[in-house]
Amino acid sequence: MSRIAIVGGHGKVAQHLITTLVTRGHTPVALVRKEEYRDELEAKGAVVRLLDIEQQDAAAFAAAFEGCHAVVFAAGGGPDGNIERKRTVDLGGSLKSIEGAQKAGIERFVQVSAIGVDAPLPDDTEDVWKAYVEAKRDADAALRDSGLQWTIIRPGGLTDDPGTGLVTLAESVEPGQVTRSDVAAVLAVCLDEDRSIGKQWELVGGDTPIADAVASA
Template identity: 45%
Template sequence: MRTVIAGGHGKIALRLERLLAGRGDSAVGLIRNPAQADDLRAAGAEPVVLDLESATVEQVAAVLEGADAAVFAAGAGPGSGTARKQTVDHQAAVLLADAAERAGVRRYVIVSSMGADAQAAGSDPVFTAYLRAKGLADDAVRSRADLDWTVLRPGALTDEPGTGRVRLAPSTGRGSVPRDDVAAVLAELLTVPGTAGLTLELVSGDTEIGEAVRGLSGGA
């Protein structure tokens, strides 16, 4: 299985790339900075330098040709302003979806955020812009009839070691989750087609990850 991952040098993306490579899959990571290429190679992934804030749909589709799945795990990052929430968290996700459709890649998994909502309101303008951008991206992806999409909305992310146990459901309630476990859930989602068409929240819990994902699709 060949998977193209946007945001290939992010903490979740690197973990996902290691997991995919470890099970014998092919992982391609899209990065902006060529200096990050060795980190991707060390994770077992193929680095491709492509800036989703300036790339055309044709350029992205060319990378996606022949892939089995696309994962949007990019983000503007906590230090960025409101403008980059739009160009990365929203527009880059839509660009990847456009390119996936053009390249004939049906499986599309997007890492969103708990609380994502195009109409989000709050006292922190940057965080509100982030939630709105993620919500707009989710809405755009979910409108695609040509994509087998899954929207994954983790709770507060931590760098604690993964436990391998989560709560994964359309609504989980607030909570946190290690990035290790987010990556492991993504890897499982890519192998279970019955999870397409679902918007899922994710926090730490008591259910083994494989069981949690398979349970969503009736054990498929």
């Protein structure tokens, strides 16, 4: 059994991940900025620690990771039009998580990104979407260069439909949708599968059972 720190621990994917990790015998450590989330997440089986992604520094991240064996970065700046939060959460939060893991001596790091963020953006791309894509792209590049034992999962469009347990997972896939539950299940399998280290995969719904998809990708 291992303790898995989840940055952005109250997010929708993170909450599915908490449940999945508990089922797989791990202890999820949910890092959240509001005390009011504690009861809800503890009821799901998580240990809850407070961490303000935007206001606290990498040393605070390292302290929040104490006793953990791996970090999952699952935070996001939200769907609103706040360009600055794409930089402070999606990018800045990832950079501080990477540095915090290094300070804490944690080698394993799994990051939730987004499909297609390395592709060039058209000149007429809307500013908020441009900021989001650039933040995810730069965060992934920083993780690949970090020296950590990284895995990057880049889901397609996220839905709240029930998980299917069936996905398509590869370095590049055709754009599509995937349930948040299935994303969480892929993250959990990757954490237990050393062959996923050093891999960057795009993820959409498909026909392959998740464990088989990770093993074959």
